[in-house]
Structure formats: structure tokens, C-alpha cells
Amino acid sequence: MRAFLILVEVLSALLLTVLVIIHSAKGEGLGGIGGAAKLFGTPKGLEEGLDKLTAGTATVFIVVSLILAMIK
DSSP states (O other): OHHHHHHHHHHHHHHHHHHHHHSOOSSOGGGGTTTGGGTTOOOHHHHHHHHHHHHHHHHHHHHHHHHHHHHO
């Protein structure tokens, strides 16, 4: 049981890292000077889905971390 939880923990950590990296930046940064930031925008629905997936993965990570702490 403990080995399975550790496997879920590692996989959720890796997935969470990837999901955070592929999120688009919220601010325009230096691209806003020339208007380049508007060219590469992502569709709103895709971003909302990515937000939900990231929140779900973070929840799994936290819950499994707490369970592992209690088992120890």
C-alpha cells in the first residue's frame, strides 16, 4: 500500500510540474511593448481546462502527502 502511494505521489509531482510549466504567462511582459503578446494568446477554454487539471493534480498530491505522513 505504501509503495503504491509513493508511486502516486511521484507521478502526481511530475505531472504537476509539467502542468505548471505549460501554463501561459498571465502578464504581457516585454512583449506588450510591440503588441507581440497578443499574437500568441491561447483560447480561454483551453486555459480554464488546464487550470482545473492543475488544481486536481495539486489536490491529489496534497492528499497523498497527508496520507503518507499519517501512515508513517
